[in-house]
Amino acid sequence: GDSVTQKQGQVTLSEDDFLFINCTYSTTTYPTLFWYVQYPGQGPQLLLKVTTANNKGISRGFEATYDKGTTSFHLQKASVQESDSAVYFCALVDTNTDKVVFGTGTRLQVSP
């Protein structure tokens, strides 16, 4: 089935650092790709989504680009803040099962 892979379990940065969180996907089609963010004590919530039509998503200073060549959907932010500390999940909907497939998550810790 379709899958997404996040290789980084944890990322530790200082405020104003550049953020890069890796995500690659494996699918037989080109589904919409999602990034979800989970703040402490809360459920995941949508951060941004990208279709092949728009190719790039931008939200709250975060951006991700749908790259068919490298089958990647990395999340970036130019300058992180302490309030960005959270767990980030990339995700897609499996075209065969209609189930949402989440990556294992990347915990971002930003120190002031």
Next chain:
Amino acid sequence: DMKVTQMPRYLIKRMGENVLLECGQDMSHETMYWYRQDPGLGLQLIYISYDVDSNSEGDIPKGYRVSRKKREHFSLILDSAKTNQTSVYFCASSLLRDKNTEVFFGKGTRLTVV
């Protein structure tokens, strides 16, 4: 206001007791989910429901069952809870088979089985 509501938020149960976790959504979404999340781990799908009385096992259904008698309400039941079912449980909902829309999550129920 689009919302998924979970009750209770915190629960402590003794091993062997029955547990009922309740979830409601106000978006008329056909599809609803139950996930569990353990420390350091991602989201594991327990059950998915495509509509009333149309439920399907997820990746880790053993030890759990679900009930969906109304579209807006989805329950997770643990018959005779075990200590290894201590976890945070998330309910979620989405539009049926619309692969372009997001999944909405509740705030979670932290269950401790002692």
